[in-house]
Amino acid sequence: MAFSKQATNLSPLYLSAPAAVELVQSIGLKACLSGIADFIKADFLRWEDFDKSARVANHSFDGVIELMPIADDTTYSFKYVNGHPKNTAMGLPTVMAFGVMADVATGAPLFLSELTLTTALRTAATSALAAKVLARPGSCVMALIGNGAQSEFQALAFQHLLGIETVRLYDLDPKASAKLMANLSGSGLNLQICDSIAQAVKGADIVTTVTADKSCATIITADLIEPGMHINGVGGDCPGKTELSAGVLAASKVFVEYIPQSRVEGDIQQMPDDFEVTELWQVLKGHQPGREHVHQITVFDSVGFALEDFAALRFMYESACALGLGERLSLMPQMKDPKNLFGTLLKTGISSVIEKSERICAA
Amino acid sequence: MAFSKQATNLSPLYLSAPAAVELVQSIGLKACLSGIADFIKADFLRWEDFDKSARVANHSFDGVIELMPIADDTTYSFKYVNGHPKNTAMGLPTVMAFGVMADVATGAPLFLSELTLTTALRTAATSALAAKVLARPGSCVMALIGNGAQSEFQALAFQHLLGIETVRLYDLDPKASAKLMANLSGSGLNLQICDSIAQAVKGADIVTTVTADKSCATIITADLIEPGMHINGVGGDCPGKTELSAGVLAASKVFVEYIPQSRVEGDIQQMPDDFEVTELWQVLKGHQPGREHVHQITVFDSVGFALEDFAALRFMYESACALGLGERLSLMPQMKDPKNLFGTLLKTGISSVIEKSERICAA
Numbered sequence: 001m002a003f004s005k006q007a008t009n010l011s012p013l014y015l016s017a018p019a020a021v022e023l024v025q026s027i028g029l030k031a032c033l034s035g036i037a038d039f040i041k042a043d044f045l046r047w048e049d050f051d052k053s054a055r056v057a058n059h060s061f062d063g064v065i066e067l068m069p070i071a072d073d074t075t076y077s078f079k080y081v082n083g084h085p086k087n088t089a090m091g092l093p094t095v096m097a098f099g100v101m102a103d104v105a106t107g108a109p110l111f112l113s114e115l116t117l118t119t120a121l122r123t124a125a126t127s128a129l130a131a132k133v134l135a136r137p138g139s140c141v142m143a144l145i146g147n148g149a150q151s152e153f154q155a156l157a158f159q160h161l162l163g164i165e166t167v168r169l170y171d172l173d174p175k176a177s178a179k180l181m182a183n184l185s186g187s188g189l190n191l192q193i194c195d196s197i198a199q200a201v202k203g204a205d206i207v208t209t210v211t212a213d214k215s216c217a218t219i220i221t222a223d224l225i226e227p228g229m230h231i232n233g234v235g236g237d238c239p240g241k242t243e244l245s246a247g248v249l250a251a252s253k254v255f256v257e258y259i260p261q262s263r264v265e266g267d268i269q270q271m272p273d274d275f276e277v278t279e280l281w282q283v284l285k286g287h288q289p290g291r292e293h294v295h296q297i298t299v300f301d302s303v304g305f306a307l308e309d310f311a312a313l314r315f316m317y318e319s320a321c322a323l324g325l326g327e328r329l330s331l332m333p334q335m336k337d338p339k340n341l342f343g344t345l346l347k348t349g350i351s352s353v354i355e356k357s358e359r360i361c362a363a
Numbered sequence: 364m365a366f367s368k369q370a371t372n373l374s375p376l377y378l379s380a381p382a383a384v385e386l387v388q389s390i391g392l393k394a395c396l397s398g399i400a401d402f403i404k405a406d407f408l409r410w411e412d413f414d415k416s417a418r419v420a421n422h423s424f425d426g427v428i429e430l431m432p433i434a435d436d437t438t439y440s441f442k443y444v445n446g447h448p449k450n451t452a453m454g455l456p457t458v459m460a461f462g463v464m465a466d467v468a469t470g471a472p473l474f475l476s477e478l479t480l481t482t483a484l485r486t487a488a489t490s491a492l493a494a495k496v497l498a499r500p501g502s503c504v505m506a507l508i509g510n511g512a513q514s515e516f517q518a519l520a521f522q523h524l525l526g527i528e529t530v531r532l533y534d535l536d537p538k539a540s541a542k543l544m545a546n547l548s549g550s551g552l553n554l555q556i557c558d559s560i561a562q563a564v565k566g567a568d569i570v571t572t573v574t575a576d577k578s579c580a581t582i583i584t585a586d587l588i589e590p591g592m593h594i595n596g597v598g599g600d601c602p603g604k605t606e607l608s609a610g611v612l613a614a615s616k617v618f619v620e621y622i623p624q625s626r627v628e629g630d631i632q633q634m635p636d637d638f639e640v641t642e643l644w645q646v647l648k649g650h651q652p653g654r655e656h657v658h659q660i661t662v663f664d665s666v667g668f669a670l671e672d673f674a675a676l677r678f679m680y681e682s683a684c685a686l687g688l689g690e691r692l693s694l695m696p697q698m699k700d701p702k703n704l705f706g707t708l709l710k711t712g713i714s715s716v717i718e719k720s721e722r723i724c725a726a
Contacts, residue, residue: 010455016693021707028719029708051421058414058434060467065439067430071421076428080441080463082470092373092469093701098694100443104423106455107445116696120704152705156717176702183705186713330379331461333479338456339539341483342515342546344384345392350549354519356391 010332012100015113015316019325023316024117026323030160033153035319037125037161039311044129047281049073050307054261057238062086064238070306076102079115079309083238085212093149094212095119101313111317112329115309120150122312123304124157126257127232130300131162131206133283133290134255135230139205140165145197145219145243146211146235147171147180154208154234155180159189166190168200198224209243211235222247227295236267237303244299246270252297255280255290257305266301277301373695375463378476378679382688386679387480389686393523396516398682400488400524402674407492410644412436413670417624420601425449427601433669439465442478442672446601448575456512457575458482464676474680475692478672483513485675486667487520489620490595493663494525494569496646496653497618498593502568503528508560508582508606509574509598510534510543517571517597518543522552529553531563561587572606574598585610590658599630600666607662609633615660618643618653620668629664640664 015023024032043050055068063084070077081097088094097115102108131139142164144151148171158164167189169177177193184191194200201207201224209219212235220231225248236242244267254277256262268275280300282288291298320326333344345353378386387395406413418431426447433440444460451457460478465471494502505527507514511534521527530552532540540556547554557563564570564587572582575598583594588611599605607630617640619625631638643663645651654661683689696707708716 010459014692017696017707018693021696024708025710025716026719028717030717031719053419056416056419056430056432058432058439058467060434060436062468063470065432065434065465065467065470067419067432067441069419069421069428069430071423071428073423076421078430078443080465080472082465084468084470087469088701090469091701092471093696093698093704096373096470096472096695098472102428102443102445104421104428105425105447106450106453107426107428107447107459108455109443109459109461114694114696117704117707148702149704160717173702179700179703179706183703183709184713187717329377330381331477332459333380333384333456333477335456337542338451338454339511339536340542340546341456341480341512343542344380344480345387346546347388350547353388354391354393354523354550356389356394 010108010334011328011330012109013111013317013320013326014329015320015326017114017116020114020117020316023319023323023325027319029156032121033125033157034161036122036312036315037129039315040122040126040308041129041284043307043311044281044284052258052306054258054264055306068306068309070310071104074104076104077310077313079306081115081119095149099309099313101317109331111313113313113316118312118316120153122308123150123234124153126308127154127208127234127300127302128157128161130255130280130302131158131230131232134298134300135162135206136228136291136294139230141168141204142206142208143168143170143200143204145170145200145207145209147176148210148212150210150234151180152183154210155184155189156187158206159187164206166192168192168194168204170194170197170200204229206230206232208232209235211243217243218245219243220248221245222251225251225297227297229297231299232302233267233299234302238265239269242267242270249299252299254299254301255283256301257303261305262301262303265303268301373471373697374691374693375472376474376680376683376689377692378683378689380477380479383477383480383679386682386686386688390682392519395484396488396520397524399485399675399678400492402678403485403489403671404492404647406670406674407644407647415621415669417621417627418669431669431672433673434467437467439467440673440676442669444478444482458512462672462676464680472694474676476676476679481675481679483516485671486513486597487516489671490517490571490597490663490665491520491524493618493643493665494521494593494595497661497663498525498569499591499654499657502593504531504567505569505571506531506533506563506567508533508563508570508572510539511573511575513573513597514543515546517573518547518552519550521569522550527569529555531555531557531567533557533560533563567592569593569595571595572598574606580606581608582606583611584608585614588614588660590660592660594662595665596630596662597665601628602632605630605633612662615662617662617664618646619664620666624668625664625666628666631664
């Protein structure tokens with residue numbers, strides 16, 4: 001990567017939602033998931049290089065809008081993402097996102113990308129990356145609770161990065177499970193629709209929860225879990241939005257992305273502040289053990305961290321450049337003299353700039 | 364405004380830097396400055412309606428990148444802005460910015476706009492708005508210290524919104540002052556280039572400082588100021604970046620935008636935490652006095668607050684809609700079933716989505 005070379009170009013590359021679809025279709029979803037997982041792992045291994053902070057959230061009655069900035073010495077990124085569970089009733093996605101990558105040396109934006117599809121990819125890639133060090137070796141059956149927009153990505157990431165063969169589906173909305181079945185027919189996965197959460201979870205190696213309600217839900221209770229299970233909790237990701245009961249957490253060894261954010265947003269928001277958790281990067285780096293024995297219950301209490309988007313943006317940017325996808329946006333003024341911003345307004349004389357037909361002013 | 368109507372359109376309006384220039388030329392700079400000042404005042408008068416926070420900054424050796432989010436019950440906005448004083452040596456602007464306005468009810472982005480030019484407009488509009496309640500009545504002479512990218516906007520805002528007739532210029536770089544003289548020739552302002560800060564300041568009604576160095580500079584010292592002056596301190600806006608000496612602040616009544624942010628970023632970062640300051644909205648609303656007598660020295664320690672960008676984005680959005688400027692961006696995936704994000708990838712069968720020519724993957 002040579003960001004500094006591109007920094008003098010003040011027109012960032014723009015990857016639209018349709019262009020991101022074309023990118024994934026060109027590379028193949030399996031290679032995208034494994035490529036993003038590799039980038040995330042590489043960035044988690046240099047955790048200490050990053051200027052990190054918990055995301056900034058503006059909460060409203062029906063949802064939340066968040067900004068997730070992060071930077072190392074050369075590259076800055078942020079993601080804009082919302083969470084509005086009632087959106088689907090209006091025909092809108094629950095989660096929509098976009099993001100920007102910029103050059104730290106100059107502050108110039110390099111890349112503006114859709115991140116709705118990319119967030120689904122990076123979330124699934126992170127889940128699989130965590131499960132590789134936390135799930136029982138030889139795991140082949142996964143329960144998938146919540147069959148909404150992100151569920152197919154979870155199923156395929158676990159199939160291709162972890163070797164899951166059977167996925168047991170449950171959703172309050174039978175149409176969501178039917179949609180998943182139709183979408184993944186021919187994927188090679190053995191898909192089974194279940195009548196209850198208990199039926200889906202019983203005997204599974206891995207339990208993935210990816211539900212969307214903004215309420216203190218308890219999707220998984222302690223009576224459902226069995227020794228040796230790994231729980232991949234994806235849907236509980238903001239204050240008041242949980243999926244696992246306190247009993248499940250108390251019975252498990254719990255791993256998170258970034259403690260200051262997860263204590264507020266994760267399922268561990270239910271637990272005391274000194275409840276012991278381990279950051280995933282410590283396990284990836286070999287500083288801390290992951291799963292310690294075959295009977296241990298492990299939980300990855302995932303909320304989504306800015307570093308995952310930083311890595312995903314890097315992957316999408318490099319891929320878009322390699323494939324020649326995207327277009328340039330004239331987001332910044334182009335000036336011969338950078339101190340002469342005012343000069344960009346001067347077409348003819350100054351008087352024509354100062355006064356114009358004021359009546360058309362929208363104010 | 365009827366944002367909820369547009370919220371179902373997932374393609375935000377995009378106003379590029381050239382389109383923003385066209386907008387300002389169409390409306391006229393004077394009407395833009397006064398329109399933005401009106402919007403800022405209207406939003407400051409409903410200060411308590413907003414979910415406010417100090418901006419989030421990622422500092423690096425040569426500069427800073429900041430995100431500035433804010434929201435009321437219906438509308439959310441944020442600005443991305445950098446500050447890199449050494450950029451001009453590379454032919455790049457010191458400050459570059461863009462921003463987004465979104466619908467709080469759904470989280471859908473409505474408007475993506477350049478904010479480099481717009482930031483200069485809103486900063487000047489805010490300065491003039493503050494000076495209206497803080498400067499001596501009948502002020503007609505302004506010293507303008509720092510003649511870079513924002514200086515012409517300050518000069519014109521004070522001319523048209525406050526009645527300033529004479530502007531005395533000083534910059535370490537004589538080329539910057541010459542550029543300002545050339546740009547504003549024919550504006551009706553009496554422009555005088557001065558040999559020193561002291562010469563520019565002596566006898567002025569208003570002193571505007573808009574310098575860019577990221578160092579604890581002292582542009583204005585206590586010996587330079589005279590009873591009755593109003594000091595509009597614009598350039599000191601992040602930790603370690605100041606323009607006024609502590610003596611100037613101690614001798615003055617100081618006004619700021621948002622105390623939690625200004626204590627960290629403003630010139631008052633030099634003062635103890637209990638140094639008395641007044642928030643501008645309190646004065647605009649009539650809760651607190653502004654200037655109390657003709658001999659009082661007043662300081663507007665401006666750092667730039669998210670609410671000013673919120674108001675400026677509203678102005679640019681309404682104006683762009685009224686003028687038919689801008690274009691739509693396909694930033695979000697368009698889906699018939701919002702739970703079927705995966706379906707956007709399915710062109711033909713699933714197997715063609717999973718595996719593709721992996722060798723072209725940039726990773």
